[in-house]
Amino acid sequence: xxxxxxxxxxxxxxxxxxxxxxxxxxxxxxxxxxxxxxxxxxxxxxxxxxxxxxxxxxxxxxxxxxxxxxxxxxxxxxxxxxxxxxxxxxxxxxxxxxxxxxxxxxxxxxxxxxxxxxxxxxxxxxxxxxxxxxxxxxxxxxxxxxxxxxxxxxxxxxxxxxxxxxxxxxxxxxxxxxxxxxxxxxxxxxxxxxxxxxxxxxxxxxxxxxxxxxxxxxxxxxxxxxxxxxxxxxxxx
Amino acid sequence: xxxxxxxxxxxxxxxxxxxxxxxxxxxxxxxxxxxxxxxxxxxxxxxxxxxxxxxxxxxxxxxxxxxxxxxxxxxxxxxxxxxxxxxxxxxxxxxxxxxxxxxxxxxxxxxxxxxxxxxxxxxxxxxxxxxxxxxxxxxxxxxxxxxxxxxxxxxxxxxxxxxxxxxxxxxxxxxxxxxxxxxxxxxxxxxxxxxxxxxxxxxxxxxxxxxxxxxxxxxxxxxxxxxxxxxxxxxxx
DNA sequence: GTCTATAGTCGGATAGAC
DNA sequence: GTCTATCCGACTATAGAC
Numbered sequence: 001x002x003x004x005x006x007x008x009x010x011x012x013x014x015x016x017x018x019x020x021x022x023x024x025x026x027x028x029x030x031x032x033x034x035x036x037x038x039x040x041x042x043x044x045x046x047x048x049x050x051x052x053x054x055x056x057x058x059x060x061x062x063x064x065x066x067x068x069x070x071x072x073x074x075x076x077x078x079x080x081x082x083x084x085x086x087x088x089x090x091x092x093x094x095x096x097x098x099x100x101x102x103x104x105x106x107x108x109x110x111x112x113x114x115x116x117x118x119x120x121x122x123x124x125x126x127x128x129x130x131x132x133x134x135x136x137x138x139x140x141x142x143x144x145x146x147x148x149x150x151x152x153x154x155x156x157x158x159x160x161x162x163x164x165x166x167x168x169x170x171x172x173x174x175x176x177x178x179x180x181x182x183x184x185x186x187x188x189x190x191x192x193x194x195x196x197x198x199x200x201x202x203x204x205x206x207x208x209x210x211x212x213x214x215x216x217x218x219x220x221x222x223x224x225x226x227x228x229x230x231x232x233x234x235x236x237x
Numbered sequence: 238x239x240x241x242x243x244x245x246x247x248x249x250x251x252x253x254x255x256x257x258x259x260x261x262x263x264x265x266x267x268x269x270x271x272x273x274x275x276x277x278x279x280x281x282x283x284x285x286x287x288x289x290x291x292x293x294x295x296x297x298x299x300x301x302x303x304x305x306x307x308x309x310x311x312x313x314x315x316x317x318x319x320x321x322x323x324x325x326x327x328x329x330x331x332x333x334x335x336x337x338x339x340x341x342x343x344x345x346x347x348x349x350x351x352x353x354x355x356x357x358x359x360x361x362x363x364x365x366x367x368x369x370x371x372x373x374x375x376x377x378x379x380x381x382x383x384x385x386x387x388x389x390x391x392x393x394x395x396x397x398x399x400x401x402x403x404x405x406x407x408x409x410x411x412x413x414x415x416x417x418x419x420x421x422x423x424x425x426x427x428x429x430x431x432x433x434x435x436x437x438x439x440x441x442x443x444x445x446x447x448x449x450x451x452x453x454x455x456x457x458x459x460x461x462x463x464x465x466x467x468x469x470x471x472x473x474x
Numbered sequence: 475g476t477c478t479a480t481a482g483t484c485g486g487a488t489a490g491a492c
Numbered sequence: 493g494t495c496t497a498t499c500c501g502a503c504t505a506t507a508g509a510c
Contacts, residue, residue: 025475043381048285050503061476066505068475136380142435143373144280149435156436180440181457184433185426192425195432198379202390203397203417220418220469224461227468232460263493288486298494303487305493 030068032058038079042136046076046146073147080141080148083134084155087124091159094120098162110169111229117163118186118225119218125194126209126217135194160187170229182228189221267305269295275316279373283313283383310384317378317385320371321392324361328396331357335399347406348466354400355427355462356455362431363446363454372431397424407466419465426458 036058040049051072055062069075088095094117104110125131138156141149163183168175193200193209200206206213273295277286288309292299306312325332331354341347362368375393378386400420405412430437430446437443443450 029475045282045285048282051505052503061478062504063478063506064476072504139376139380139432142433143376145435153436153439156433157440160436160440177441177453178457181453182461184429184437184440185457185461187433188425188427188429189422190425191429191432192421195376195428196379196393196421196424198382198386199390199393199397200421203394203421204414216414216418220415220422223469224419224422224465227464228461230468231464232457266493287484289484298496299486300488300496301494309486 026068029058029060029064032060033065033068033075034079034082037075038082038133038137041076041079042133042140045140045144046073046148051075076146077148077151079137080151083137084151086130087134088155090124090128091120095159095162098166105169107170107172110166111226114163114166114170114225114229115222117166118190118221121187122190122193122214122218122221125190127211127214131194139195160184163187167229171234182232186221186225186228189224190217193217263305266295266297266301269297270302270305270312271316271319274312275319275370275374278313278316279370279377282377282381283310283385288312313383314385314388316374317388320374321388323367324371325392327361327365328357332396332399335403342406344407344409347403348463351400351403351407351462351466352459354403355423355458358424359427359430359451359455359458362427364448364451368431376432397421400424404466408471419469423458423462423465426461427454430454 033054037049037054040054040057043049044053049072051065052062054075055065058064065072065075069078097113098117100113125135128134138152141152160180160183163186164175164180167183167186168179171179173179197209201208204213209217270291274286274291277291277294280286281290286309288302289299291312292302295301302309302312306315334350335354337350362372365371375389378389397417397420400423401412401417404420404423405416408416410416434446438445441450446454
């Protein structure tokens with residue numbers, strides 16, 4: 001899932017022979033650029049961000065961006081690939097769990113899996129220092145899509161699809177429009193704490209969303225989802 | 238609620254005497270600038286937006302921004318005031334309804350009012366051509382607050398406070414942390430359709446979110462909220 | 475691979491004519 | 493109130509030294 005993040009002309013020579021373990025300077029620079037670009041693009045957007053700021057924040061030379069990625073927009077695309085790769089890695093365990101629950105096709109198993117998945121989702125998008133930057137980048141792509149959007153959407157769509165199967169199984173319903181809508185409302189209950197975080201902190205009197213706060217959020221969301229699956233989405237309603 | 242949007246030196250003279258009804262050219266220009274700035278700031282952010290683009294889109298001269306507002310950042314603040322004023326106007330009827338329901342202090346009335354309020358909220362943030370621009374601007378402020386954030390927060394915080402009282406009344410609970418959290422999860426169920434709209438359209442196979450789609454969203458959200466109030470937030474759970 | 479220097483463009487703000 | 497012309501700083505991208 002982690003696609004190529006750079007395509008520089010492959011260097012075959014080391015400029016000098018060092019005594020100690022040789023490491024790939026280019027990879028180091030690309031990594032630093034990706035991290036800095038993730039932050040700056042997330043805050044300023046593709047247009048608003050400047051390559052100077054990214055290079056400065058990465059601690060590398062301005063020209064390295066063109067050398068390693070080809071230009072500003074290519075770096076932006078590389079960031080999208082990087083995010084999808086990272087989230088995929090983090091979500092791998094739960095995604096597997098979802099697939100299993102679907103295979104089992106037991107409503108009870110699906111319901112349990114859904115609670116687990118949403119809990120993990122809370123941790124991934126709220127409990128990770130990186131996640132704040134990911135969210136900014138992703139939300140920006142949603143509201144102002146660039147060419148990087150298709151990379152993001154491919155991944156997000158897959159996750160939504162898996163969750164839809166899970167909810168459909170839990171409700172013993174087909175994967176119809178209503179189920180897909182309900183999945184979005186479940187995601188939204190978590191997303192709001194990321195997207196409106198400034199407002200949340202102010203209204204809750206929290207200084208940050210840490211482990212304690214995440215636990216509270218998880219409990220409320222979990223109760224809500226159980227209530228929804230029990231009452232709102234039940235067949236023959 | 239609609240604060241001063243501009244403070245130019247008051248002109249006392251008309252440059253020419255027209256035969257027909259005299260209109261305020263300055264006010265016209267300010268209005269066009271506010272509308273254009275709302276769009277451009279929402280898409281590009283305070284830093285990313287350029288005054289040249291705003292002026293061009295408004296069809297006015299570049300220097301008019303400095304003349305009427307004082308500069309780029311002051312125009313940005315004026316846009317925030319404008320948004321808050323417009324949303325306040327649109328939500329006035331429901332806000333009054335919320336206050337009434339609270340006075341009644343009847344859980345049943347509060348529940349009904351909450352459903353109404355959320356339905357209106359769907360219409361306001363999803364059913365208005367202006368709302369797409371408002372949302373972009375507001376979400377951007379949430380994720381990357383500028384000085385305009387405090388204007389936005391004052392209004393949003395008030396709305397959240399009213400909804401909290403309503404939910405507390407419906408649940409016969411105090412306005413504690415859990416109730417406030419649950420209000421956020423309810424808001425999130427609607428917000429997701431705005432914030433992740435690109436993904437929603439793709440997954441639902443919709444071309445746009447029009448009246449038909451809003452009705453479906455309202456039904457699902459309403460059912461969810463009823464389920465939550467019935468099961469998840471009930472006292473003595 | 476990384477650097478400096480620079481070409482060419484575009485940014486916000488201003489001065490002053492009308 | 494609106495306009496043109498302009499200052500000056502910052503931008504992306506490139507060329508070429510090391």
